[in-house]
Amino acid sequence: MKNSVIETIMNHRSIRKFEDRVLSDEQIQTIVECAQAASTSSFIQAYSVIGISDKELKSQLAEVVGNQTYVAENGHFFVFCADLYRHQVISEMEKTDLSTSLESKEKFMVATIDAALAAQNAVLAAESMGLGACYIGGIRNNLEEVCSLLKVPKRVIPLFGIAVGYPAQLPEKKPRLPYEHVYHKEEYKQDIVEYKQQLTQYNQTISQYYHERTDGKRTDTWTGQMVTMLSKPKRMYMKDFVSKQGFDLK
Amino acid sequence: MKNSVIETIMNHRSIRKFEDRVLSDEQIQTIVECAQAASTSSFIQAYSVIGISDKELKSQLAEVVGNQTYVAENGHFFVFCADLYRHQVISEMEKTDLSTSLESKEKFMVATIDAALAAQNAVLAAESMGLGACYIGGIRNNLEEVCSLLKVPKRVIPLFGIAVGYPAQLPEKKPRLPYEHVYHKEEYKQDIVEYKQQLTQYNQTISQYYHERTDGKRTDTWTGQMVTMLSKPKRMYMKDFVSKQGFDLK
Numbered sequence: 001m002k003n004s005v006i007e008t009i010m011n012h013r014s015i016r017k018f019e020d021r022v023l024s025d026e027q028i029q030t031i032v033e034c035a036q037a038a039s040t041s042s043f044i045q046a047y048s049v050i051g052i053s054d055k056e057l058k059s060q061l062a063e064v065v066g067n068q069t070y071v072a073e074n075g076h077f078f079v080f081c082a083d084l085y086r087h088q089v090i091s092e093m094e095k096t097d098l099s100t101s102l103e104s105k106e107k108f109m110v111a112t113i114d115a116a117l118a119a120q121n122a123v124l125a126a127e128s129m130g131l132g133a134c135y136i137g138g139i140r141n142n143l144e145e146v147c148s149l150l151k152v153p154k155r156v157i158p159l160f161g162i163a164v165g166y167p168a169q170l171p172e173k174k175p176r177l178p179y180e181h182v183y184h185k186e187e188y189k190q191d192i193v194e195y196k197q198q199l200t201q202y203n204q205t206i207s208q209y210y211h212e213r214t215d216g217k218r219t220d221t222w223t224g225q226m227v228t229m230l231s232k233p234k235r236m237y238m239k240d241f242v243s244k245q246g247f248d249l250k
Numbered sequence: 251m252k253n254s255v256i257e258t259i260m261n262h263r264s265i266r267k268f269e270d271r272v273l274s275d276e277q278i279q280t281i282v283e284c285a286q287a288a289s290t291s292s293f294i295q296a297y298s299v300i301g302i303s304d305k306e307l308k309s310q311l312a313e314v315v316g317n318q319t320y321v322a323e324n325g326h327f328f329v330f331c332a333d334l335y336r337h338q339v340i341s342e343m344e345k346t347d348l349s350t351s352l353e354s355k356e357k358f359m360v361a362t363i364d365a366a367l368a369a370q371n372a373v374l375a376a377e378s379m380g381l382g383a384c385y386i387g388g389i390r391n392n393l394e395e396v397c398s399l400l401k402v403p404k405r406v407i408p409l410f411g412i413a414v415g416y417p418a419q420l421p422e423k424k425p426r427l428p429y430e431h432v433y434h435k436e437e438y439k440q441d442i443v444e445y446k447q448q449l450t451q452y453n454q455t456i457s458q459y460y461h462e463r464t465d466g467k468r469t470d471t472w473t474g475q476m477v478t479m480l481s482k483p484k485r486m487y488m489k490d491f492v493s494k495q496g497f498d499l500k
Contacts, residue, residue, distance in 0.1 A: 001280045003254070003379070004253070005375065006280060006379075009284045009288075009371050010287050012287050027251065029429065029433075033260070033429065034259045036426040037259050037423075039264060039373070039385045042479055043475065045426065045432070049432060049434070050434045050437065050438055051435055086431070089449070090449065094477045096481055098477065100483040100486075101481070101483045104484075104486060105489040106486070107480075109409070109488070113362060113410065116363045117366050120288060120366070121374075123289070127255075128253050128254075128256055129251065135289045135291070135367075137360070150437045152438045153438060159359070160363065173287075176295065179282060179286070181298075182282065182295070182297070183278075184300045184301070186304055186307060187300065187399075188300055188331075188400055188402045188403060188406065190401065195336070199340065223340045225293065226337055226340050227341070229294070229351075231348060231351070233354055233500075235354070235356040236356070239354075239355040239500065248355075248498075250486065
């Protein structure tokens with residue numbers, strides 16, 4: 001089962017090195033309009049996008065989030081935000097208190113999901129034009145500074161960036177978890193023996209992947225990588241930050 | 251700027267009425283594999299998908315979430331879940347306590363975003379095959395019952411459903427917020443006068459959209475719709491539920 005949409009989707013890899021060439025206004029507008037075409041919960045449209053072309057600003061941002069070169073060096077940098085600020089403005093325009101809704105966990109989830117659906121459309125639109133993209137979760141390393149740099153108000157949370165540009169590399173695709181491990185039929189399977197076997201099998205796949213690509217220097221397993229990553233809790237300021245932005249209080 | 255990916259994206263509309271025809275196993279597998287091809291934060295792959303084909307189970311689910319007919323009547327029903335259960339299993343396999351990470355707001359956001367990126371790939375893959383789809387936020391109406399019906403364990407949160415099938419309707423596309431309102435250049439614009447003008451302009455677009463399509467019976471504005479929706483807080487049990495599932499505690 002193949003068509004150009006499925007091929008674009010399956011051909012995805014994160015691009016972290018770009019040619020020194022900027023996106024055109026038309027490309028940027030198409031990417032954002034594609035983002036806006038995504039489904040949105042009850043038509044709430046609870047997201048916004050900040051686009052950064054200024055080189056100096058991109059460098060500052062790269063420094064704030066931890067100096068990933070591709071945050072500074074790309075064809076355009078997008079920041080996708082969960083956004084209930086416009087609904088706050090509406091509350092004032094229509095003189096109705098909406099704070100219980102706006103501060104609920106439900107609407108925090110809605111805005112986060114809305115922004116992510118839009119972002120994935122943006123990435124695929126970019127990839128369909130021959131561009132490459134990389135999600136930058138690193139902007140969550142220091143959201144206080146990111147918000148101050150990009151003048152982000154209360155009721156808005158920058159969730160992630162997307163670096164987009166003309167690819168200057170073609171990395172390998174990393175094999176995903178086994179289909180049977182991720183896809184459950186009719187109900188969530190809880191056969192723990194089979195579940196662990198699938199993880200062990202996947203570990204072999206991943207080890208072999210690294211082994212082949214590093215002349216045997218790397219032989220990480222996936223579960224090993226996950227333990228290393230998750231045993232160092234990251235971004236533990238997030239709970240306070242999200243509250244301070246007026247989200248997820250109720 | 252056009253190609254078949256951009257056309258598929260821009261052509262999206264939510265389909266709520268399907269032919270009585272099921273998806274093939276091959277279609278389902280392609281849709282899920284496309285979901286899995288999406289980017290995932292630090293390779294964490296923190297989601298899973300439950301696929302429901304059983305008619306009786308779909309009917310029960312429709313009842314639990316509020317009797318939307320298209321939850322019961324479709325070609326296949328997918329439930330996308332934020333999933334850190336496998337990382338909990340890994341924690342036990344590798345005898346390392348990962349609970350601080352797994353219970354952090356950061357990882358709640360990561361899992362939610364991961365699942366949403368995957369889901370949007372799934373929807374576009376389905377649409378590229380000539381299928382239609384509709385996100386079902388309604389499954390969040392009653393997640394306790396949904397979890398019990400689908401045997402969903404702790405560390406997993408069903409976020410939304412997607413009803414997929416052969417379209418039996420072709421609804422109009424609803425106009426989105428003005429591009430300039432959603433897309434900010436270099437920083438988050440805060441000119442409140444201009445911001446409100448854009449909302450007023452969009453209200454006219456939306457009123458006209460309804461007016462034309464209902465022979466003048468409906469003339470809602472977007473801000474009016476938002477006030478009506480948001481002044482009735484929904485799913486206020488979510489904070490407790492999410493905690494109970496072992497997410498977003500720290």
